[in-house]
Amino acid sequence: MGGFRFEFSPVAVLRSNLLTASEGDDVGHRWAAMWFLRRVVRAPAHGAPVRPVLVSGSRTRIREFERADVDRWLSWPRHNDLLFEGYNPPQLSTRQRDLYHRQRALAPDTRQYAVDDLDGQLVGRISLREANWEVGFAVLGVSFHPSRLNQGFGSDALTAFLTYYFGTLTMQALYLDVAAFNRRAHRVYEKVGFRACGQRWGDPEADLLGIFRRADHLELRQYFRAEQGLVRPLVIDMVLRREDWSVRH
Numbered sequence: 001m002g003g004f005r006f007e008f009s010p011v012a013v014l015r016s017n018l019l020t021a022s023e024g025d026d027v028g029h030r031w032a033a034m035w036f037l038r039r040v041v042r043a044p045a046h047g048a049p050v051r052p053v054l055v056s057g058s059r060t061r062i063r064e065f066e067r068a069d070v071d072r073w074l075s076w077p078r079h080n081d082l083l084f085e086g087y088n089p090p091q092l093s094t095r096q097r098d099l100y101h102r103q104r105a106l107a108p109d110t111r112q113y114a115v116d117d118l119d120g121q122l123v124g125r126i127s128l129r130e131a132n133w134e135v136g137f138a139v140l141g142v143s144f145h146p147s148r149l150n151q152g153f154g155s156d157a158l159t160a161f162l163t164y165y166f167g168t169l170t171m172q173a174l175y176l177d178v179a180a181f182n183r184r185a186h187r188v189y190e191k192v193g194f195r196a197c198g199q200r201w202g203d204p205e206a207d208l209l210g211i212f213r214r215a216d217h218l219e220l221r222q223y224f225r226a227e228q229g230l231v232r233p234l235v236i237d238m239v240l241r242r243e244d245w246s247v248r249h
């Protein structure tokens, strides 16, 4: 057959809308096309990140999380400590990885960031969820490479990220919740300026660790409540407000 091949690609259509839009065209339409291309178009699965650095610390660089970062993240080793089981990445097929990235890139109240070390290796992830851009608040999530913990990357990256969040994004407050047993995370959050603003019992879960069965977990029991055969972790809510961040910078 001849050389004609028809391929429908929504991205190609958007790109052509963008290129052909002229002065009188609908600005909203054009803006939507630009936004879609910026947030969703896939980066190459391998090779160096394509997103520009948004902010740098002394040991880390932060940029938008791109599709190839899902693969980088899923190749991290698992946490040895069973308490951190929930921070292990899920197992995802290629299609699920595409979906994972696309859903978060398109969600208006969510943003994900990649943290690289100075050699360009992905060492951490920072996310914002439940963001209200008008009022200026969001909820923070953080997870670092299990072999790179306790080496100062988390503190360095969060300090830099806060400069971006309050400075560049001009947000007003940043919230987070942290399991009370996670002393390391709690220490890092306090170190960069967060303060506790409440505490509560989290969702019930199976006591896989045997916290209320095993004698060697006596110390951990203060951070959990036994309830009908399940356990509920003590969760601390923390906040950093713009004015409190400003006085430190």
Ligand SMILES: CC(C)(COP(=O)(O)OP(=O)(O)OC[C@H]1O[C@@H](n2cnc3c(N)ncnc32)[C@H](O)[C@@H]1OP(=O)(O)O)[C@@H](O)C(=O)NCCC(=O)NCCS
Residues within 6 Å of the ligand: 084, 087, 142, 143, 144, 145, 148, 149, 150, 151, 152, 153, 154, 155, 156, 177, 178, 179, 182, 183, 184, 185, 187, 188, 191
């Ligand atoms: C929480 C996290 C982001 C912190 O990043 P990190 O790079 O490991 O932390 P840093 O090395 O910058 O700092 C660790 C700090 O905690 C302290 N620390 C470590 N273990 C501790 C413990 N058991 N109790 C109290 N403090 C502890 C360290 O001494 C250091 O404080 P210092 O600088 O004052 O000495 C990272 O450990 C992580 O991703 N953990 C797994 C996922 C997770 O817990 N996410 C947070 C969910 S809310």
